[in-house]
Amino acid sequence: MTVRSLIDRHLADFSASDTRVARRILEKYPVSALGGIGDIALQSGVSAPTVTRFVKRLGFKRFADFQRAIRLEVQDSEASPLALFRKHQSQPAKRSDPDRLMVEQMTGSLRKLLETPTQRALDKAASILANARSRIYLLGGRWSSAAAQYAAFQLTSLRGEVHVLAPQASGLHEDRIADFTRRDVLLAYDFRRYQAETIAFCQTAKQRGVQLVLFTDLDLSPIADIADVVIPVTVETTSPLETLAVALAATDALLGRLVRKLGPQANRRMAMLETLRRDANTPKLL
Known part of the structure; x- marks a missing residue:
């Protein structure tokens, strides 16, 4: 090794x-x-x-x-x-056979999620996200925002107070950070080439006392210096382009842990959301 x-x-x-x-x-x-x-x-x-x-x-x-x-x-x-x-x-x-090469390399990258340090980091992150008193904010960059959006969509099914951030929007950076408290959680995705806006947002948010969970690549975003939990994943692939596949798999592993921690609470919320969606899409008789 x-x-x-x-x-x-x-x-x-x-x-x-x-x-x-x-x-x-x-x-x-x-x-x-x-x-x-x-x-x-x-x-x-x-x-x-x-x-x-x-x-x-x-x-x-x-x-x-x-x-x-x-x-x-x-x-x-x-x-x-x-x-x-x-x-x-x-x-x-x-x-x-480039497809076979890509699948083999991806399989090896996914297996790294089973290593003990990563498992412990996922466990710790799930415990942080399970706190019902916390609000969860999700942040990504130009490329990694897709992972943040995916995580937010799934989290909303499990618990309330889930918010996706876009700090590049004018004024949103200061407005959101002004509301942060020590009970809040910031779940950030930052992969090379690390985005200055994402780094600055996380640094300022951390000063407000938020708990910071970071998904990053193996070279580590500068945000790793201040994060409470760092979950490093592989972004390299045999393709000319880097991939979010392993980051999404790690996100799914985190979400699975959260479901188990929330237990009946998650079931009740999902049932409530299904009822609300059905009622919202059913015409009312006048």
Whole structure:
């Protein structure tokens, strides 16, 4: 297992300080990990002992062992383009079946949702969303807003006080944040290339005390530094375009947990909504 994959595996389980170190290392990996402890600590905004504890959490006894493992990765990666070329040459059938390649890669990405840190992050997020006293706000960027809209549609079936935000609309940024309290939850989707408006909104909202749940990619949005829960997912695919499929699957996993936590409350709400929709679409006799 590579050092990068070790970091990816533990992302959802890191403390806020560990997350800052992880994000700085992943930003320009592997070069960003090959400086001194002091350099990494300074760039991450943490102390040198925090960096030392970070590498120990990854399973390395010393910082030198951590860097040695990365140098070995670099040596291996220098030969990897030729190795991959030869592999593709030996498997022409797979090369001509892009759909199969995409499904296989996607399956591997979905399996990562079963890893323990991600499972714990989903459990924690579900507990936050299940608080009946909280209002839930959902936010995405130009691309990821589709995931936020999907989550909001499903959440509305399960509980009340669900609101989709569009902070790019004039004045909405300040107006919404003015109403935030410590009981409120902000569920944000932010994937590379990270959107400045989304980051700024989350930073200001966090100052108002909201609980922040973040879906992001494995490189981590800057929002991860302040989020209460970080759920990292894969956006890469064999297609030329990145995908929201894994993010939506993780959202479904979160929603499934919420259904189980709410229990009869969710059933009553869904039954009520069905009745209201039926009555609203049935003509009344005059």
